[in-house]
Amino acid sequence: MLSLVDLRTRIIAGTLDPAGAIRLAEAAIAARDPGIGAIVSRNPAPAIAGSGPLAGIAVGVKDIIDTADLPTQMGSPIYAGWQPKADAAIVARLRALGAVPLIKTTTSPFASHDPTATVNPRDPGHTPGGSSAGSAAAVAAGMVPLALGTQTGGSVIRPAAFCGVAAIKPSFRLLPTVGVKTFSWALDTVGLFGAGIRDIAQGLSLIADRPALDLDLDVAPQAPRIGLCLQGFADAPDADALAALTRAARAAEAAGARVVDLVLPSPLPEAWACHAIIQDYEARQALAWEYAHHRAQLSPELGAQLDAAQDLVAAQYDAARRSAHRARRVLKDLFGEFDAILTLSAPGRAPASLGTTGDARFNRLWTLMGVPCVTVPVPGDGLPLGVQVVARFGDDGRALAVAGMIERALAA
Amino acid sequence: MLSLVDLRTRIIAGTLDPAGAIRLAEAAIAARDPGIGAIVSRNPAPAIAGSGPLAGIAVGVKDIIDTADLPTQMGSPIYAGWQPKADAAIVARLRALGAVPLIKTTTSPFASHDPTATVNPRDPGHTPGGSSAGSAAAVAAGMVPLALGTQTGGSVIRPAAFCGVAAIKPSFRLLPTVGVKTFSWALDTVGLFGAGIRDIAQGLSLIADRPALDLDLDVAPQAPRIGLCLQGFADAPDADALAALTRAARAAEAAGARVVDLVLPSPLPEAWACHAIIQDYEARQALAWEYAHHRAQLSPELGAQLDAAQDLVAAQYDAARRSAHRARRVLKDLFGEFDAILTLSAPGRAPASLGTTGDARFNRLWTLMGVPCVTVPVPGDGLPLGVQVVARFGDDGRALAVAGMIERALAA
Numbered sequence: 001m002l003s004l005v006d007l008r009t010r011i012i013a014g015t016l017d018p019a020g021a022i023r024l025a026e027a028a029i030a031a032r033d034p035g036i037g038a039i040v041s042r043n044p045a046p047a048i049a050g051s052g053p054l055a056g057i058a059v060g061v062k063d064i065i066d067t068a069d070l071p072t073q074m075g076s077p078i079y080a081g082w083q084p085k086a087d088a089a090i091v092a093r094l095r096a097l098g099a100v101p102l103i104k105t106t107t108s109p110f111a112s113h114d115p116t117a118t119v120n121p122r123d124p125g126h127t128p129g130g131s132s133a134g135s136a137a138a139v140a141a142g143m144v145p146l147a148l149g150t151q152t153g154g155s156v157i158r159p160a161a162f163c164g165v166a167a168i169k170p171s172f173r174l175l176p177t178v179g180v181k182t183f184s185w186a187l188d189t190v191g192l193f194g195a196g197i198r199d200i201a202q203g204l205s206l207i208a209d210r211p212a213l214d215l216d217l218d219v220a221p222q223a224p225r226i227g228l229c230l231q232g233f234a235d236a237p238d239a240d241a242l243a244a245l246t247r248a249a250r251a252a253e254a255a256g257a258r259v260v261d262l263v264l265p266s267p268l269p270e271a272w273a274c275h276a277i278i279q280d281y282e283a284r285q286a287l288a289w290e291y292a293h294h295r296a297q298l299s300p301e302l303g304a305q306l307d308a309a310q311d312l313v314a315a316q317y318d319a320a321r322r323s324a325h326r327a328r329r330v331l332k333d334l335f336g337e338f339d340a341i342l343t344l345s346a347p348g349r350a351p352a353s354l355g356t357t358g359d360a361r362f363n364r365l366w367t368l369m370g371v372p373c374v375t376v377p378v379p380g381d382g383l384p385l386g387v388q389v390v391a392r393f394g395d396d397g398r399a400l401a402v403a404g405m406i407e408r409a410l411a412a
Numbered sequence: 413m414l415s416l417v418d419l420r421t422r423i424i425a426g427t428l429d430p431a432g433a434i435r436l437a438e439a440a441i442a443a444r445d446p447g448i449g450a451i452v453s454r455n456p457a458p459a460i461a462g463s464g465p466l467a468g469i470a471v472g473v474k475d476i477i478d479t480a481d482l483p484t485q486m487g488s489p490i491y492a493g494w495q496p497k498a499d500a501a502i503v504a505r506l507r508a509l510g511a512v513p514l515i516k517t518t519t520s521p522f523a524s525h526d527p528t529a530t531v532n533p534r535d536p537g538h539t540p541g542g543s544s545a546g547s548a549a550a551v552a553a554g555m556v557p558l559a560l561g562t563q564t565g566g567s568v569i570r571p572a573a574f575c576g577v578a579a580i581k582p583s584f585r586l587l588p589t590v591g592v593k594t595f596s597w598a599l600d601t602v603g604l605f606g607a608g609i610r611d612i613a614q615g616l617s618l619i620a621d622r623p624a625l626d627l628d629l630d631v632a633p634q635a636p637r638i639g640l641c642l643q644g645f646a647d648a649p650d651a652d653a654l655a656a657l658t659r660a661a662r663a664a665e666a667a668g669a670r671v672v673d674l675v676l677p678s679p680l681p682e683a684w685a686c687h688a689i690i691q692d693y694e695a696r697q698a699l700a701w702e703y704a705h706h707r708a709q710l711s712p713e714l715g716a717q718l719d720a721a722q723d724l725v726a727a728q729y730d731a732a733r734r735s736a737h738r739a740r741r742v743l744k745d746l747f748g749e750f751d752a753i754l755t756l757s758a759p760g761r762a763p764a765s766l767g768t769t770g771d772a773r774f775n776r777l778w779t780l781m782g783v784p785c786v787t788v789p790v791p792g793d794g795l796p797l798g799v800q801v802v803a804r805f806g807d808d809g810r811a812l813a814v815a816g817m818i819e820r821a822l823a824a
Contacts, residue, residue: 068701068705079497082497085491085494086701086702087700087701089697089698089700089701091701092697092700092701092704093697093700095704096700096704173597173598176597176694176697176698177597178594178597178697178698179701182590185585185588185589185590186585208726209725209726210726282588285501285504285505285588285590286501286588286590288499288501288504288505288508289480289498289499289501289503289504289591290498292504292507292508293480313621314620314621314622318806394730
């Protein structure tokens with residue numbers, strides 16, 4: 001994989017220039033994408049900034065995020081060839097930092113569940129996950145060192161875990177969603193994919209303009225208190241995923257963490273069960289034009305989801321929002337006892353199918369809570385597995401620090 | 413003015429059909445708009461639904477709200493002729509209810525402070541206020557019975573007060589902002605303008621799909637507890653505005669309300685002072701593409717505002733958000749003692765100038781708190797004055813009920 005930190009180090013040292021770094025990405029794209037299909041469109045002659053903290057960093061941009069120089073097609077024939085006027089706020093920010101939004105990456109239609117044509121770079125018979133399929137696959141295949149995704153249920157953490165890359169879904173609205181096609185405004189969160197925890201920490205620090213997030217990951221947190229959480233309300237994971245979680249917990253302990261089993265109390269399981277109501281009630285509104293005028297062009301699962309959502313009433317939505325609000329308060333108190341929660345990134349390895357993007361059941365609660373989530377690849381044989389580190393709302397730095405500690409402990 | 417309730421009553425009674433109701437709006441537009449300039453574009457041959465709860469209701473749509481059949485030009489030459497792909501969620505909702513989005517109304521550039529060319533329908537030498545200038549003026553001049561605006565500081569309540577119409581800025585995110593050009597995502601709120609409180613209550617009830625909001629305004633709330641609040645931290649209002657507020661308070665008392673002076677405690681004044689930091693830090697991101705590529709085409713005040721915003725740092729923004737969070741909790745407790753707060757809608761009557769849109773200093777706090785605000789026109793001589801009724805977050809019905817009580821008491 002291309003590492004953002006390594007590329008920046010070489011550029012700062014003068015052994016690589018920004019144009020050379022972009023050429024590395026272009027060469028990898030030419031070599032790898034024909035077999036993977038992560039890319040929807042590509043800037044054939046991008047302007048390459050000679051300076052800036054992210055100069056030379058090629059970025060993959062999920063194709064529900066507006067770009068002024070490339071179409072934004074939402075993974076849907078309804079938006080075939082659609083050219084937005086402006087860059088999304090996050091894309092404008094990347095350009096201001098010197099980065100090159102080089103490719104638009106595949107997305108499930110409107111970031112829903114229906115699969116894309118992208119395959120898992122580790123095995124083309126398996127899904128890369130979704131909805132940010134192309135962004136996860138492009139980073140995993142070494143095409144770009146940084147990619148943008150969005151998560152409404154588990155669309156950043158799950159594909160990252162399936163493809164064996166690091167990713168962060170930051171605290172809700174740490175990164176701007178202006179110019180990102182909305183599925184659910186209370187949930188949609190822009191996230192980052194990178195080769196490792198250092199890469200996403202440094203990327204997030206620069207993009208969010210919060211220097212404190214660029215942690216010195218070589219300095220481990222002092223004996224962090226970690227709650228090991230199976231999210232039993234979300235049903236059992238596969239044995240492989242459970243084994244990876246246990247391994248990560250033991251590695252963290254060996255590195256000095258205090259790991260305690262954590263069963264999430266009421267009203268957190270109840271809030272988890274409310275996620276779909278909030279998501280679907282808002283999606284019905286956000287995609288009302290598409291539903292009213294282009295129902296036949298909606299992908300099968302999304303069409304059925306919106307059909308069902310027409311029956312939701314405001315009282316159900318209001319009750320679900322109150323449930324989520326109560327759960328956020330309880331979770332905040334829980335983080336008085338724990339620095340981080342360690343849990344599953346996905347129920348297992350990437351399914352052996354291109355007809356599904358997998359299951360977000362271990363991700364939904366955290367998206368609804370708005371808390372930062374980081375997935376750490378767990379080294380091993382076969383298709384990748386990841387574990388998920390969750391921290392208190394607004395404390396993205398702690399999620400990254402604990403994730404970095406676990407990444408290092410697993411490598412040891 | 414055209415009353416939404418009256419038009420619906422006539423349509424339901426069969427004495428007016430939807431097409432006839434739209435013709436009333438079209439005739440008023442032809443007669444009044446040449447002298448007012450509230451309209452940016454108009455659908456010359458709209459499809460008119462024969463049925464639906466808002467059939468026959470012509471709507472004015474602020475020109476930062478996307479429409480699939482009319483350009484959306486943001487009040488800015490940067491977006492001259494720009495045709496979005498889809499309807500904004502709120503526009504799709506209006507069409508689903510049978511309403512006709514007939515006109516796009518003038519807006520300050522990107523809903524900022526710089527004035528539009530629209531004049532106040534009550535006196536063409538005076539501003540109609542902003543940024544939702546055209547929507548307020550179009551309703552005041554009887555061109556449409558319903559119009560959409562947005563408020564980031566005071567862009568719904570203030571122009572409504574200046575033009576002598578009723579308006580509501582609902583609880584934050586009661587109405588969807590998908591497809592609305594963002595200025596500040598933590599603040600931007602879609603609001604409604606109408607002839608009177610009954611009209612906006614019935615409109616909001618239907619659009620938000622919350623039947624309980626369609627109050628029987630002929631039944632006054634039982635002895636509501638009203639906090640009379642001068643917002644001293646925002647400096648003194650004009651004598652006229654103060655007199656109107658006092659009159660409204662005395663009328664409410666005469667109608668049975670218990671009115672008590674309320675001085676807002678810390679940290680509410682501190683939060684008020686933080687509004688601009690949150691707004692400008694987000695606007696810098698939301699308008700980053702426009703600023704990077706079209707700085708010279710930005711209007712003078714907005715350009716200067718974004719220049720200054722480049723110096724804001726994340727720590728200021730994060731501190732401002734924490735301040736707002738603390739204030740919301742204190743305000744929530746305050747609403748245990750009061751059913752509503754009665755305060756100023758604006759510092760005075762519409763200024764005698766087309767070079768300003770007036771001052772939002774009596775509106776900012778409530779937008780930041782996310783609470784529902786309703787402005788009630790105060791009958792009298794000269795240019796209009798309004799008073800503002802504020803209620804607890806999520807209790808838009810109570811804000812409307814108390815506003816309706818005051819409207820009736822003032823008419824008595």
